[in-house]
Amino acid sequence: MSLVIVGSVAFDTIETPFDRRERIVGGSGTYCSLAASFFTQPKLVAAVGEDFPEEMVEFFNQRRIDTRGVEIKQGKSFFWEARYGDDPNQRTTLKTEPNVFENFRPQLPSDYRQNGIVFLANIDPDLQDDILSQVTKPQLVAMDTINFWINRKPASLLRVLEKVDLYFANDEEIRLLTREKNLIKAGKKILEGGPSLVAIKKGEHGALVMGKDFVFGVLAHPCEEVVDPTGAGDSFAGGFLGYLDKAGNIRDENEFRKATVYGSVMASFVIEDFGINRLKSLSIKEIEERFSYFKKLVSF
Numbered sequence: 096m097s098l099v100i101v102g103s104v105a106f107d108t109i110e111t112p113f114d115r116r117e118r119i120v121g122g123s124g125t126y127c128s129l130a131a132s133f134f135t136q137p138k139l140v141a142a143v144g145e146d147f148p149e150e151m152v153e154f155f156n157q158r159r160i161d162t163r164g165v166e167i168k169q170g171k172s173f174f175w176e177a178r179y180g181d182d183p184n185q186r187t188t189l190k191t192e193p194n195v196f197e198n199f200r201p202q203l204p205s206d207y208r209q210n211g212i213v214f215l216a217n218i219d220p221d222l223q224d225d226i227l228s229q230v231t232k233p234q235l236v237a238m239d240t241i242n243f244w245i246n247r248k249p250a251s252l253l254r255v256l257e258k259v260d261l262y263f264a265n266d267e268e269i270r271l272l273t274r275e276k277n278l279i280k281a282g283k284k285i286l287e288g289g290p291s292l293v294a295i296k297k298g299e300h301g302a303l304v305m306g307k308d309f310v311f312g313v314l315a316h317p318c319e320e321v322v323d324p325t326g327a328g329d330s331f332a333g334g335f336l337g338y339l340d341k342a343g344n345i346r347d348e349n350e351f352r353k354a355t356v357y358g359s360v361m362a363s364f365v366i367e368d369f370g371i372n373r374l375k376s377l378s379i380k381e382i383e384e385r386f387s388y389f390k391k392l393v394s395f
């Protein structure tokens with residue numbers, strides 16, 4: 096099949112209680128496509144400014160990420176700044192500057208438009224909608240978002256949500272979107288509004304995937320030191336969808352289970368170091384070892 100990903104490619108400034116990094120490469124599209132690249136050859140759609148390092152685009156290509164959909168535009172790249180509290184799930188966004196993503200309406204290369212998996216990673220919902228309108232008969236459409244867009248563009252967001260099959264959210268986002276405290280009730284509300292599957296990520300407590308007659312839960316990897324939680328959600332989606340694309344079967348519940356575990360595996364690696372560092376040094380062998388470890392973790 097194929098996996099098309101639209102999302103931010105960005106510079107991030109990140110502060111944790113222990114350390115700080117200025118303007119490191121991040122973005123939802125970056126994390127997701129790098130995580131997916133361990134399973135398949137994702138096609139990335141994004142805009143970057145002239146300040147974005149060429150070597151980074153080359154690195155994407157080395158990782159088999161198709162970057163024909165990445166446009167270099169006049170101006171500055173997307174910029175995001177955030178601070179984490181002692182609890183890694185507590186994140187305060189200090190700045191969001193869309194820059195070159197403002198009014199970015201790309202024309203997809205023709206082979207990006209064919210039926211496959213489309214992932215609308217966290218980005219302006221109007222851009223997500225525009226990308227979706229250019230794709231014919233996708234086999235599976237998934238989306239993610241963040242509080243920033245839930246608060247700023249709720250109507251656009253709900254319009255996209257109606258058209259997708261799978262919604263990835265963390266506990267905070269799904270509560271905000273559905274105004275429902277209980278996660279099961281929140282998940283059911285989403286399932287009434289369009290998607291047939293919802294994946295709820297719960298940080299150190301793992302993830303829950305729900306469908307109308309389907310529920311599957313996975314524990315998070317028992318990690319003693321979270322260095323930087325940024326990108327965990329996007330890497331979860333990248334591992335999940337990258338695996339499904341490779342498996343080529345998007346109707347089999349068992350494949351959804353395995354995809355959930357691969358998503359958790361990828362998220363568990365990315366938080367071990369700042370930014371995309373851990374995804375740079377990661378090997379397929381390590382991924383498979385951790386997959387087996389996840390299996391052991393819940394077998395009795």
Ligand code: AMP
Nearest residue numbers: 103105121122217243325326327328329
């Ligand atoms: P995650 O930690 O998985 O929620 O994703 C963090 C990534 O999302 C960072 O690398 C940011 O550059 C990117 N990001 C943050 N806010 C936004 C936004 N409003 N739209 C698109 N991408 C964003």
